[in-house]
Amino acid sequence: MTLKYAIIGAGALGGYYGGRLAQAGSDVHFLFNTDYTYVCDNGFRVDSVSGNFHLSKLNAYNSTSAMPVCDVVLVCLKTTNNHLLPELLKPILHANTLVVLVQNGLGLEESLERHLPDIQLAGGLAFICSNKIGPGHIRHLDLGKLVLGAHKMNQPEVLQQVCRDFQQAGVPCQMSDDLYFSRWQKLVWNVPFNGLTVVLNTTTDRIMANHSSRELAFELMLEVVAAANQCGVKLEESFARKMLDMTAGMTPYAPSMKLDFDFKRPMEIEAIYSNPVSKAAEAGFAMKQVAMLEKQLRFIQAQLA
Amino acid sequence: MTLKYAIIGAGALGGYYGGRLAQAGSDVHFLFNTDYTYVCDNGFRVDSVSGNFHLSKLNAYNSTSAMPVCDVVLVCLKTTNNHLLPELLKPILHANTLVVLVQNGLGLEESLERHLPDIQLAGGLAFICSNKIGPGHIRHLDLGKLVLGAHKMNQPEVLQQVCRDFQQAGVPCQMSDDLYFSRWQKLVWNVPFNGLTVVLNTTTDRIMANHSSRELAFELMLEVVAAANQCGVKLEESFARKMLDMTAGMTPYAPSMKLDFDFKRPMEIEAIYSNPVSKAAEAGFAMKQVAMLEKQLRFIQAQLA
Structure with a gap:
């Protein structure tokens, strides 16, 4: 199963994890905010304790309405922006798109579900020290594990595939039996x-x-x-x-x-x-x-x- | 009954309350720290919402060993200096000296009593906004009430006299039935x-x-x-x-x-x-x-x- 990925929020977290997937050959589409023009011109750089890389060509967007419909959406925004998600997500969802909230805290899936009740939804927890140090430039300092868990999904095999894609991209990724x-x-x-x-x-x-x-x-x-x-x-x-x-x-x-x-x-x-x-x-x-x-x-x- | 007063700590609190007593004619002896020399040369100034005054001559000391034995000691130090009290007080106590801790917080009387078990002891609470704004210079901004209450005393009339002395010096002073x-x-x-x-x-x-x-x-x-x-x-x-x-x-x-x-x-x-x-x-x-x-x-x- 080949999955088409959207990365919503290509900062310290989304830039690193999405970047790893893209570097490993996955079909990844990145939503940028202020860095969009810079990244179009200069590509995207990750300095990482697990090995540096540079994506000279990547699928960069400054609006989800310009993005393709995707199979998996990794939401890597700060939760303080989650009120924007219902509108942001609509253009890139098909009937079975899996949305994964790679964010800290509680109540995030429940809150999104209230706006998009039919969504396939999972959560992720990133155990990583990384910062955005400049436009299109991430520094990954330490750790890096990603834990994924189901909230409400029809097709558990999709999240398992996400986990395998990360593992193949060099990201230590594991499934949680219990997201909460x-x-x-x-x-x-x-x-x-x-x-x-x-x-x-x-x-x-x-x-x-x-x-x-x-x-x-x-x-x-x-x-x-x-x-x-x-x-x-x-x-x-x-x-x-x-x-x-x-x-x-x-x-x-x-x-x-x-x-x-x-x-x-x-x-x-x-x-x-x-x-x-x-x-x-x-x-x-x-x-x-x-x-x-x-x-x-x-x-x-x-x-x- | 004429009381001889010692003021331990002539800062924002002790400077104001002791100053009021001295201004009204009480026999008051002030312990200064860094301001001692300045006050000897220049006297002591209080700018007050209840009326400014300047004490051009006052009984100033830089050590309690130079002070006379007093009937009432008003302790107006920060409680962070209370560990110094047993040594500071010894030279100025007679058998019935009343020590009044004009300080905020709990456990102060109990703590001093452990070091000086035979002491006559009361507490005071100052409801005042005042600051030391320079050497020998206090600014009294607002309020000013003093509440006095017994901890352990043989002669309750002494504390009542203190209260009257303050009232006669223009300080709103009242007795508390229950210091705690x-x-x-x-x-x-x-x-x-x-x-x-x-x-x-x-x-x-x-x-x-x-x-x-x-x-x-x-x-x-x-x-x-x-x-x-x-x-x-x-x-x-x-x-x-x-x-x-x-x-x-x-x-x-x-x-x-x-x-x-x-x-x-x-x-x-x-x-x-x-x-x-x-x-x-x-x-x-x-x-x-x-x-x-x-x-x-x-x-x-x-x-x-």
């Missing part, structure tokens, strides 16, 4: 470190080096674990400990939310904080500390505007 | 606004203008009220609402902790955050949000060093 488990699991790290690096205006290493902030990060992790369990997702507390130890061994890192803050861009507060807090509340669990971080972030976001 | 009630009550404002103005690097008006931060401030107030009640101090939730409304009507204000942060000085985290959190925990109540703010402040303090 994987989404909650990823929040165990994202909730403390995205928010605290913004509120405390710092990096992961400094949070880990201070007793109070390290303890707070761990408490936030445990609150995510407790909320997940209350929502029927069986996360273990030992996973939080493992994530904390992993962070202690990381090089100094500014998570994506910290970069958004630094560059005065919208932060993914809704997907990473508000939606988990709401879901936990529906299940009867008050995420007191995470909700406090959410409110602090909302204040900070308002001051950036 | 008054200390918890003051925390209802201090806990949210001291900490949040630091962590969010802002002023009270901006916290009040944003829905999320205003809600968070109110939640923190309610947590203080709940903790107080758990500790047997009967605060009402309506008081939190009253404090919130009062803050909405205030002019933009940077609380003392925000000024400490701005000038990279030690913040009063122990007295205003850690001690209430500990007392509530002893009473079986987890101040989750206040403890989170405490940890954020401890991180920020560590980065200032």
